[in-house]
Amino acid sequence: MTVYGQFCPVAKAMEVLDERWTLLVVRELLAGSSHFNELRRGVPKMSPALLSKRLRSLVRAGVVRRRDADNRVQYELTQCGRELAGVVESLGAWGVRWIGELGEGDLDPHLLLWDLRRRLDLDAMPRSRTVISFVFDDVASQAARWWLMVAGDNADICDYDPGFDVTVTVTTSLRTMTRIWRGDLEWQQALGARAVVLSGDRAARRALPGWLRPGAFAGVPRPVAG
Amino acid sequence: MTVYGQFCPVAKAMEVLDERWTLLVVRELLAGSSHFNELRRGVPKMSPALLSKRLRSLVRAGVVRRRDADNRVQYELTQCGRELAGVVESLGAWGVRWIGELGEGDLDPHLLLWDLRRRLDLDAMPRSRTVISFVFDDVASQAARWWLMVAGDNADICDYDPGFDVTVTVTTSLRTMTRIWRGDLEWQQALGARAVVLSGDRAARRALPGWLRPGAFAGVPRPVAG
DNA sequence: CAGTATCCATTTCGATACTG
DNA sequence: CAGTATCGAAATGGATACTG
Numbered sequence: 400m401t402v403y404g405q406f407c408p409v410a411k412a413m414e415v416l417d418e419r420w421t422l423l424v425v426r427e428l429l430a431g432s433s434h435f436n437e438l439r440r441g442v443p444k445m446s447p448a449l450l451s452k453r454l455r456s457l458v459r460a461g462v463v464r465r466r467d468a469d470n471r472v473q474y475e476l477t478q479c480g481r482e483l484a485g486v487v488e489s490l491g492a493w494g495v496r497w498i499g500e501l502g503e504g505d506l507d508p509h510l511l512l513w514d515l516r517r518r519l520d521l522d523a524m525p526r527s528r529t530v531i532s533f534v535f536d537d538v539a540s541q542a543a544r545w546w547l548m549v550a551g552d553n554a555d556i557c558d559y560d561p562g563f564d565v566t567v568t569v570t571t572s573l574r575t576m577t578r579i580w581r582g583d584l585e586w587q588q589a590l591g592a593r594a595v596v597l598s599g600d601r602a603a604r605r606a607l608p609g610w611l612r613p614g615a616f617a618g619v620p621r622p623v624a625g
Numbered sequence: 626m627t628v629y630g631q632f633c634p635v636a637k638a639m640e641v642l643d644e645r646w647t648l649l650v651v652r653e654l655l656a657g658s659s660h661f662n663e664l665r666r667g668v669p670k671m672s673p674a675l676l677s678k679r680l681r682s683l684v685r686a687g688v689v690r691r692r693d694a695d696n697r698v699q700y701e702l703t704q705c706g707r708e709l710a711g712v713v714e715s716l717g718a719w720g721v722r723w724i725g726e727l728g729e730g731d732l733d734p735h736l737l738l739w740d741l742r743r744r745l746d747l748d749a750m751p752r753s754r755t756v757i758s759f760v761f762d763d764v765a766s767q768a769a770r771w772w773l774m775v776a777g778d779n780a781d782i783c784d785y786d787p788g789f790d791v792t793v794t795v796t797t798s799l800r801t802m803t804r805i806w807r808g809d810l811e812w813q814q815a816l817g818a819r820a821v822v823l824s825g826d827r828a829a830r831r832a833l834p835g836w837l838r839p840g841a842f843a844g845v846p847r848p849v850a851g
Numbered sequence: 852c853a854g855t856a857t858c859c860a861t862t863t864c865g866a867t868a869c870t871g
Numbered sequence: 872c873a874g875t876a877t878c879g880a881a882a883t884g885g886a887t888a889c890t891g
Contacts, residue, residue, distance in 0.1 A: 404670045406731045406803050408720030408842045409652050417643055426635050430651055435853050444630045451871060453855060479723045485715040487635055494634030497839055498707045505632045575878060577632050616634045661873050672865060677874060698873060
């Protein structure tokens, strides 16, 4: 943390928050991650050393509490940290409105599946085991096939065929699926344009868009041109 | 700007905003500054080279527009930039609630006077020339005395005696005046505890707290203990 | 699981001075 | 007024490997 030499509350806040990665770690904590390796999944490009360092800074700043619970280390937001929700929300709303262009490097199937899993609408899904298979036609073959498995209250993602019957297969580009997640594109449009193709039984195909909820900022209205 | 390799809108926003000083420059633009040296007054500890660099980044990101107007360079927020108001507000609200401790280095009489001037309630002030003199008893003598002069719609600050009759003299510590600005302390309490002493004619003394409006985040409710 | 340790290329930025 | 030029110390953080 470097100091700005200003008493302004915005400056004092940024002293804590402006370091690279910091607010993304807070975002992960707000989203419910609490163990070190769980946090890592949300910020996979961050080295463990740096994550560790940032967590220590956040503890020192009073944003995060580190606890030993059940022989596991657990990180949780303090009241102070939970109140960063407003900051993260306004950043995300601004970002989704004004930063529409994603580079190839921004696309990441693992992160996308990880968040789709987190936001699954379990109540809308069948009670029986459900397996959604994703085929991304624009990425290297090792990263092109993913499975999202739901059994009861448990959901897992997998980058190899888990061997269960597939309920629905979603064939699309990673970019299109990401745009749906961001709310840049509606399921109906994407399906109509055949940018996404579903296969599986009819009822499941119709229901699938309701299972896969878009990201938290998808509902933010977009700037109207002109 | 360094990239996070994430499609998340929070990450995309932080790619633009997480660099040191960036959001403080945006704050200044939101507060109405538009010329280079005017911006510098709001971020005096920033070198001109760095301010220039950040402004160019913001232009590239579409947040700021640079124009030549009347043979002067002018910076202004685009619509995209104006919508950062929500981000700056949530940061300031969080900062004023949770970062209450200010180091000596955070106190700055020039910045404080600069914002008091900006927030003066001209309508509440006498029509005749009004001069408020500040005496800070906790700073080195070169920075201890300041004058805030108002004539008509024009207000200026001065760190040397401008020679006009003083309407009210405010004697206090820089820290106390800063706490009032932040909303950590009310005028009434500060005056009652004689942490601030006013001199001048009675009517002006009573009116002065109404002239000097506190900072934009002073009204944010503070966490209740326990 | 939850981190440390080490290394070093790169970046950053503060200070200071200068310019059309 | 609105920046640019230059320099060097310090920090940053990515890569990689390792540990109790």
